[in-house]
Amino acid sequence: MDNLGIVFxxxxxxxxxxxxxxxxxxxxxxxxxAASGVLAEDPSxxxxxxxxxxxxATQGIxxxxxxxxxxxxxxxxxxxxxxxxxxxxxxxxxSLPIAFAGLFSAIHQGNCSVxxxxxxxxxxDQFGKAILLPAMVETYAILALLISMLAVFNIPGLNL
Amino acid sequence: MAVVKxxxxxxxxxxxxxxxxxxxxxxxGVVEISPLEYDGGVFVKEETSQHRSLFMKNSASAxxxxxxxxxxxxEKTSMLDMFKGRQPISADEYYKAVEKTKEIMRxxxxxxxxxxxxxDKKADIAKYExxxxxxxxxxxxxxxxxxxxxxxxxxxIGTLPEELSYEQVLMLLAQQQPQLCPFELEIISSTxxxxxxxxxxxxxxxDMLEDALKKIGYATPAVVSKYPPSQRIEQLNGxxxxxxxxxxxxxxxxxxxxxxxxxxxxxxxYFIMRxxxxxxxxxxxxxxxxxxxKGYVSEKSAIQLKRYLAETFDAVVELSDIPNDREIPIxxxxxxxxxxxxxxxxxxxxxxxxEFDPTGIMAFFYYIFFGMMFSDAGYGLVMxxxxxxxxxxxxxxxxxxKKSVKMFFFxxxxxxxxxxxxxxxxGDAVTVIGxxxxxxxxxxxxxxxxxxxGTNSMTLLMFCFLFGIIHIFVGLGISGxxxxxxxxxxxxxxxxxxxxxxxxxxxxxxxxMDMLKSMxxxxxxPIFLTIGGIxxxxxxxxxxxxxxxGSKPVKRLLKGIYGVYGVTSYLSDxxxxxxxxxxxxxxxxxxxxxxQIGSMAGGGVIGAILFTIVFLIGxxxxxxxxxxxxxxxxxxxxxxxxxxKFYEGGGEKFAPFKxxxxxxxxxxxxxxx
Numbered sequence: 001m002d003n004l005g006i007v008f009x010x011x012x013x014x015x016x017x018x019x020x021x022x023x024x025x026x027x028x029x030x031x032x033x034a035a036s037g038v039l040a041e042d043p044s045x046x047x048x049x050x051x052x053x054x055x056x057a058t059q060g061i062x063x064x065x066x067x068x069x070x071x072x073x074x075x076x077x078x079x080x081x082x083x084x085x086x087x088x089x090x091x092x093x094x095s096l097p098i099a100f101a102g103l104f105s106a107i108h109q110g111n112c113s114v115x116x117x118x119x120x121x122x123x124x125d126q127f128g129k130a131i132l133l134p135a136m137v138e139t140y141a142i143l144a145l146l147i148s149m150l151a152v153f154n155i156p157g158l159n160l
Numbered sequence: 161m162a163v164v165k166x167x168x169x170x171x172x173x174x175x176x177x178x179x180x181x182x183x184x185x186x187x188x189g190v191v192e193i194s195p196l197e198y199d200g201g202v203f204v205k206e207e208t209s210q211h212r213s214l215f216m217k218n219s220a221s222a223x224x225x226x227x228x229x230x231x232x233x234x235e236k237t238s239m240l241d242m243f244k245g246r247q248p249i250s251a252d253e254y255y256k257a258v259e260k261t262k263e264i265m266r267x268x269x270x271x272x273x274x275x276x277x278x279x280d281k282k283a284d285i286a287k288y289e290x291x292x293x294x295x296x297x298x299x300x301x302x303x304x305x306x307x308x309x310x311x312x313x314x315x316x317i318g319t320l321p322e323e324l325s326y327e328q329v330l331m332l333l334a335q336q337q338p339q340l341c342p343f344e345l346e347i348i349s350s351t352x353x354x355x356x357x358x359x360x361x362x363x364x365x366x367d368m369l370e371d372a373l374k375k376i377g378y379a380t381p382a383v384v385s386k387y388p389p390s391q392r393i394e395q396l397n398g399x400x401x402x403x404x405x406x407x408x409x410x411x412x413x414x415x416x417x418x419x420x421x422x423x424x425x426x427x428x429x430y431f432i433m434r435x436x437x438x439x440x441x442x443x444x445x446x447x448x449x450x451x452x453x454k455g456y457v458s459e460k461s462a463i464q465l466k467r468y469l470a471e472t473f474d475a476v477v478e479l480s481d482i483p484n485d486r487e488i489p490i491x492x493x494x495x496x497x498x499x500x501x502x503x504x505x506x507x508x509x510x511x512x513x514x515e516f517d518p519t520g521i522m523a524f525f526y527y528i529f530f531g532m533m534f535s536d537a538g539y540g541l542v543m544x545x546x547x548x549x550x551x552x553x554x555x556x557x558x559x560x561x562k563k564s565v566k567m568f569f570f571x572x573x574x575x576x577x578x579x580x581x582x583x584x585x586x587g588d589a590v591t592v593i594g595x596x597x598x599x600x601x602x603x604x605x606x607x608x609x610x611x612x613x614g615t616n617s618m619t620l621l622m623f624c625f626l627f628g629i630i631h632i633f634v635g636l637g638i639s640g641x642x643x644x645x646x647x648x649x650x651x652x653x654x655x656x657x658x659x660x661x662x663x664x665x666x667x668x669x670x671x672x673m674d675m676l677k678s679m680x681x682x683x684x685x686p687i688f689l690t691i692g693g694i695x696x697x698x699x700x701x702x703x704x705x706x707x708x709x710g711s712k713p714v715k716r717l718l719k720g721i722y723g724v725y726g727v728t729s730y731l732s733d734x735x736x737x738x739x740x741x742x743x744x745x746x747x748x749x750x751x752x753x754x755x756q757i758g759s760m761a762g763g764g765v766i767g768a769i770l771f772t773i774v775f776l777i778g779x780x781x782x783x784x785x786x787x788x789x790x791x792x793x794x795x796x797x798x799x800x801x802x803x804x805k806f807y808e809g810g811g812e813k814f815a816p817f818k819x820x821x822x823x824x825x826x827x828x829x830x831x832x833x
Binding site for chain 2: 051054055057058061062064065068069072077127128129131132135136138139142143145146149150153154157
């Protein structure tokens with residue numbers, strides 16, 4: 001049971017990828033459905049609706065990012081896999097902000113993107129404004145990413 | 161860096177010159193025509209909607225003809241066409257083409273008619289093919305399908321549902337009607353969907369047999385002819401062959417108009433232009449021999465336009481300044497570096513007439529913030545080079561697109577700069593390549609520091625907040641400048657200086673406390689705590705006393721106290737700049753992830769191939785996602801955090817009467833300029 005540290009660490013990496021990724025998948029999926037509807041009417045809007053569809057995709061990438069950082073710190077990708085249980089749990093805790101903020105913000109950003117796609121299907125010239133509203137939701141994913149990343153960066157330096 | 165000064169232009173000229181003056185104005189595209197008030201009496205306004213709809217119809221048919229021609233003679237298109245812009249043609253070429261209008265439009269309607277007959281023929285073929293398909297099961301029937309029997313017999317030709325054999329049909333009939341009249345049954349063909357039968361009985365039993373048959377699902381076929389089916393199929397096949405020959409002929413005929421393809425394209429534009437012109441004509445007032453036009457023109461082009469119109473058309477042109485209390489259409493003028501960002505401002509809102517045009521200051525922060533978020537020298541170079549090539553190669557690029565491409569060119573330069581500061585070139589590609597393939601310890605050194613290493617990220621976070629504070633304070637400063645300029649210097653003290661004192665003092669005080677030492681790594685001497693505290697207190701007092709000014713005393717005080725609560729919004733605004741760090745780190749770390757995945761197969765040829773593939777795909781993806789992120793979040797910082805402090809907007813964009821075509825751009829001759 002001495003190796004539980006790496007188990008918790010890996011659990012954290014898995015949570016970050018899986019929850020944030022799930023959120024992005026839901027968000028991108030919703031936006032994609034709406035985007036296809038617009039394309040059926042006007043294929044020339046492809047570039048614009050694609051951007052809207054991609055907006056909720058970032059949370060999944062943030063999750064991947066944190067997961068990757070954790071993997072490299074706990075030694076799964078080579079290096080020393082002997083980390084203490086406390087540090088393992090710390091990594092698990094560090095993954096939680098991006099996991100949950102990613103999950104929920106991506107879903108709601110997806111909803112917002114759907115509405116934005118509706119806006120530009122009627123008023124293509126309002127692209128700049130329409131794209132800003134879903135971006136507001138992303139702020140909280142970025143804040144979560146920041147905390148997760150700062151935590152992961154600084155955990156190895158702790159004397160535990 | 162300013163809103164361009166506009167002048168009112170009044171033109172009065174002979175009605176005979178109206179057409180050429182309007183065309184000249186349209187080609188120059190510097191005047192926004194505004195509707196003149198209708199005075200009655202000798203003045204008449206022209207109703208042009210009929211003409212306009214006729215022009216739009218013509219434009220649509222030219223477009224249709226062009227589309228048809230493109231089916232046979234497609235134009236070469238590529239992904240890069242969006243950069244190409246409209247093809248420029250000179251005024252001479254324009255007039256030459258216009259002379260042939262009648263001829264071209266006749267050809268266009270000819271092409272459309274030919275195309276219509278083509279589709280009719282294709283529809284006929286489809287119809288015949290359907291009929292043949294329906295007749296095929298009846299091929300073995302050697303009499304007409306309309307045959308109903310002779311004088312003494314009754315015949316039934318029709319289908320039964322499902323696949324049935326002779327015996328099964330007899331059995332079904334027996335079940336329905338045990339005492340059925342004598343009859344003769346023949347199965348013509350049988351498929352899974354239906355069975356085609358021919359039945360005959362004596363005339364007097366007609367109703368009885370029909371009844372029985374209907375009970376087991378008998379139906380008469382939809383397609384019948386007076387000829388036996390096999391003969392009919394041959395006839396139909398013959399017709400199809402004929403039609404196919406005719407189609408080839410018609411297509412040949414359409415192809416004869418190949419040379420007209422571009423003329424059709426031109427006509428589409430030409431009629432749009434005329435429709436636009438007639439729309440503007442409604443804004444003029446006319447007398448029997450003269451007309452009057454009122455509009456806005458920028459001061460810069462006014463004099464030249466006046467001289468041109470007076471000399472060429474003997475028009476009377478009057479320029480006048482616009483009274484300060486009237487709104488004018490807004491045109492911005494900025495230096496080369498700031499001008500591309502105008503389109504970002506435009507997506508938010510145009511400034512009002514006497515409002516400060518923030519483009520220049522915004523551009524400065526825009527490029528810096530974009531670079532910090534995208535933060536990779538490799539990506540920056542890719543972006544700048546791609547935009548640079550596009551700018552050099554496509555000279556006719558549309559104005560709006562050109563602005564965006566230029567903006568990303570400058571953003572790319574800033575990105576490269578920050579990439580060098582952070583030591584990021586396609587992430588850590590240099591180190592990874594060195595280690596994997598050459599066993600060497602290469603490094604792309606950071607000029608400032610690598611934010612991923614150790615506690616550097618905390619230091620950078622502090623700098624991000626610092627940039628944020630500067631950005632917000634500049635915004636506040638503009639607000640103060642506007643107050644002073646508008647003759648209300650006290651407002652600047654109440655609304656701007658107070659916040660400078662409160663927020664600035666608060667930050668000073670915070671920095672001199674031990675609390676933040678672990679984050680910043682330094683503390684200011686205690687004296688700053690006192691100074692900061694005093695400043696903040698003065699600021700807070702000013703806000704409490706004056707932010708509710710204009711209300712009654714009690715309410716005023718309450719409003720003032722609520723005003724101080726606004727400090728939380730400053731706090732969240734400043735924290736919002738942490739995205740500069742977060743997105744910057746995201747770019748770098750994702751790039752590293754891809755490099756690491758690429759190097760997993762180790763050195764050697766296979767490793768090199770894998771690395772190249774992962775490198776190309778991965779970094780393309782990363783550029784796409786992070787450029788989008790950087791763009792969107794730079795906009796956000798400008799719109800929410802920066803504009804929130806001072807910008808009102810709501811101006812109407814200058815929309816000059818100009819050529820709004822799809823394909824061609826008609827250039828005014830240089831000799832006229």
